Amino acid sequence: LLKLIFGEAVFAEPINGVEPVISGGRAWYNYRDAQSSFGLSRKSSASHRKAAMPQCFNMLYGRNFITKEYFLTLQSYHSWREQCRQLTFDFSGGEVSL
DSSP states (O other): OHHHHTTSSOOOOOBTTBOOEEETTEEEEEHHHHHHHTTOSSOOOSHHHHHHOGGGEEEETTEEEEEHHHHHHHHHHHHHHHHHHTOOOOOTTSOOOO
């Protein structure tokens, strides 16, 4: 516990079933595993996201890994997109149902 308090240890928990690796005193999550955990069957390249947010990416073992904070941001974004896909609009009666 003291090591956690003084920053000498890292508490790393899985997110969406994705286990982190520890590197440089920080938890990192495999980018492709994160995508799979959101239910994405098509795996897109990390290059556009990595270019926009390079501080959130780290190349480990020849793979892209992301920070916990970025993982949670992506999780929120994909959850929001899924909710938007489930919206239905009915303009026939002049009403909109969500």
